[in-house]
Structures are given as structure tokens and as C-alpha cells.
Amino acid sequence: MLLYDLTQKFSLQEFGIEIPLKDDRVTKTLEYLANHPVLGSLLDRFSVKVIDEEITREDLLRVHSRDYVDRLFSEKLEQEVLWAYELIDDHGNYHRYNPANARLPLSLLLKNDLDKAAGVLQCCKLALQKGFCFYFGGGSHHAQADFGNGFCIVNDIVIALRNLQANQMIEKAWVIDVDAHKGDGTAALTFRDNSITTLSIHMAKGWPLDGPEYIQGGLNPSFISSDIDIPIESGEEDAYLERLEKGLKKLEALSTPQIALVVLGADPYEKDELPSTSGLRLSLEQMKKRDLMIYRFLKERDIPQAHLMAGGYGAECWQVYANFLEHVLLEQGNR
Numbered sequence: 001m002l003l004y005d006l007t008q009k010f011s012l013q014e015f016g017i018e019i020p021l022k023d024d025r026v027t028k029t030l031e032y033l034a035n036h037p038v039l040g041s042l043l044d045r046f047s048v049k050v051i052d053e054e055i056t057r058e059d060l061l062r063v064h065s066r067d068y069v070d071r072l073f074s075e076k077l078e079q080e081v082l083w084a085y086e087l088i089d090d091h092g093n094y095h096r097y098n099p100a101n102a103r104l105p106l107s108l109l110l111k112n113d114l115d116k117a118a119g120v121l122q123c124c125k126l127a128l129q130k131g132f133c134f135y136f137g138g139g140s141h142h143a144q145a146d147f148g149n150g151f152c153i154v155n156d157i158v159i160a161l162r163n164l165q166a167n168q169m170i171e172k173a174w175v176i177d178v179d180a181h182k183g184d185g186t187a188a189l190t191f192r193d194n195s196i197t198t199l200s201i202h203m204a205k206g207w208p209l210d211g212p213e214y215i216q217g218g219l220n221p222s223f224i225s226s227d228i229d230i231p232i233e234s235g236e237e238d239a240y241l242e243r244l245e246k247g248l249k250k251l252e253a254l255s256t257p258q259i260a261l262v263v264l265g266a267d268p269y270e271k272d273e274l275p276s277t278s279g280l281r282l283s284l285e286q287m288k289k290r291d292l293m294i295y296r297f298l299k300e301r302d303i304p305q306a307h308l309m310a311g312g313y314g315a316e317c318w319q320v321y322a323n324f325l326e327h328v329l330l331e332q333g334n335r
């Protein structure tokens with residue numbers, strides 16, 4: 001199944017945030033599938049176009065600290081958003097943010113994140129019913145227990161999985177995170193919890209691993225390990241697929257889940273335009289092999305799979321999603 005809600009879409013520029021990346025990957029991917037000679041006529045059959053789940057305060061409190069949740073629902077929200085989107089520099093001045101250009105209030109970004117978390121939850125439920133679901137959003141893997149980070153205010157991955165666990169829909173889950181950036185928030189929020197097993201394959205250097213290892217007297221949570229971390233150095237791209245395959249086999253030895261949540265970032269793609277992804281440059285062909293390796297691995301084991309779009313920036317990244325979904329939908333359409 002494909003899950004998307006086109007009313008959820010707006011650009012950061014509308015908030016006065018000066019990050020000039022055009023995000024039309026959702027519409028471009030859907031256009032490609034709609035114009036496909038075989039899939040075009042099947043697309044409606046595979047699509048759910050309304051997000052009708054809701055994320056409650058209780059959902060947030062299973063994942064984030066009470067203090068942080070209270071701040072998000074107070075006048076301190078704007079400060080939290082400025083922090084999560086890194087809109088203030090070390091001197092306390094606005095950085096790539098001009099409130100004069102904003103048409104929408106920053107507070108709407110929290111609602112946006114909660115809507116996306118609702119999409120992730122719905123994606124998981126559809127995956128449990130149908131075996132496979134891809135949500136055109138989600139993957140806010142950098143949000144930590146007590147603060148937002150890396151454009152992520154709340155962690156939609158752990159929120160969805162905790163909801164499923166609380167409602168006895170699953171006991172155990174895997175998170176397979178192949179975004180270019182380490183799934184640091186997810187690792188920290190599920191550390192030493194055997195019910196959620198995490199794998200992250202990511203750039204060995206750069207954000208979020210370029211900060212100090214200790215902050216305010218404690219370990220920087222970005223350095224907390226996933227159950228399986230696979231750091232890839234710049235120039236090691238040719239070893240990527242083999243190392244991912246080994247990682248998946250290790251994952252299998254650690255637990256048997258009722259669902260796998262795949263954080264399917266397209267930002268390891270060599271044509272990704274976000275400067276902080278330049279440490280990993282996989283070709284389009286390697287990206288397709290990556291995505292199909294995970295898909296087949298889970299399918300062969302009958303593990304329901306919920307995929308999230310996660311990172312992917314610039315004019316070309318939509319092709320990564322389009323290649324993957326074309327293959328999966330053709331396979332499902334032929335059944």
C-alpha cells in the first residue's frame with residue numbers, strides 16, 4: 001500500500017526558514033507512478049489518501065520527557081522549534097531564519113510533525129494488515145527524549161511503535177534506518193530496550209556525529225549506539241551493500257519482530273543536494289539494490305514492513321523512491 005495526504009504539504013520557506021531546498025519529491029514520485037504504463041491504472045487500488053490516526057499527549061509521553069512535552073504545549077514552543085531547526089547561531093542570532101518572510105507561524109511545525117507521526121502510525125497499521133506500506137513522509141529519527149534536533153521535533157518512529165505496543169498490536173519491532181544520517185534519536189530512545197531492535201547504516205563522519213561527545217556533563221545522546229551501527233566512511237560506497245546485508249543477518253539473530261519500520265532515506269544518493277549528506281555517494285543503481293535487499297529480506301521472512309520517506313533533498317532524489325515503488329508495486333500487481 002501507499003499512504004499519502006497531499007494536504008500535509010508545505011515548504012519551510014513559508015515559515016521564513018531560508019533553506020532553499022525544493023521539496024517536490026512526493027508529487028514527482030506519484031506523477032511518475034501515475035504515468036506508468038502498467039501501474040497508472042492500478043495506483044488508486046494501492047493508495048490510501050487520508051491520514052485519520054491521531055497522536056495524543058499520551059503517545060508523546062511514552063517517548064519524550066514530561067518536561068519537554070509540557071514545553072511543546074506552552075509559549076516555549078517557538079524556542080523549541082528554533083532549536084530543533086537550528087535557526088539560532090552560537091551568538092544567539094537568527095540563522096537562516098527571517099520572521100519577516102513568514103506566512104505561517106513556527107508553531108505549525110509541531111502540528112506538522114504530529115500529523116506526520118499520525119501517518120507513521122497509520123503506515124504501521126496498514127503494514128500489519130497488508131504486509132507492506134510506504135508512507136510519503138515521516139522518519140524524524142533525530143528527535144531526542146528532551147529536545148528536538150535536526151529538523152525533528154518529535155520522534156515519529158518511536159511514537160508509532162510505542163503506540164502499537166501499548167495497544168498490544170505488536171511486542172517486538174525492528175527499525176532499519178538507511179538514511180545517510182545516523183538514527184541517533186531512535187537509538188537513544190530505545191537504548192537497552194530489547195523490544196525495539198535498531199540498525200542504522202550511515203555516514204561515519206559529519207552530522208549528527210560531529211558535535212562534542214559530552215554535553216552539559218552527560219553523554220551527547222547522538223553518540224548512544226544503535227543495536228547495530230554500520231558507519232560508512234567516505235569512499236567505502238562499494239562495500240555498502242555487503243555490509244548492509246551482514247547487518248540484516250545480525251539483526252535476525254537478535255530478535256523476531258512483528259513489524260519492521262524502514263527509515264528509507266534517499267539522502268545517501270550521490271545527487272542529493274543537502275551539503276551534510278556529501279559523505280555518502282551511492283549511485284542510483286546501488287540505491288535500488290539497497291531498497292530491494294531490505295524489501296526482499298523482510299518479505300522472505302513474512303515480516304510486515306512499514307517504509308518512511310525520511311531524508312532526501314534536491315531535484316533528483318524522487319527517482320530513488322520511484323524506482324523502488326515501481327518494482328514493489330509491479331510485483332504486488334502481478335499477484
Ligand SMILES: [Zn+2]
Pocket residue numbers: 179180181265267310311312
Ligand atoms: Zn538524513
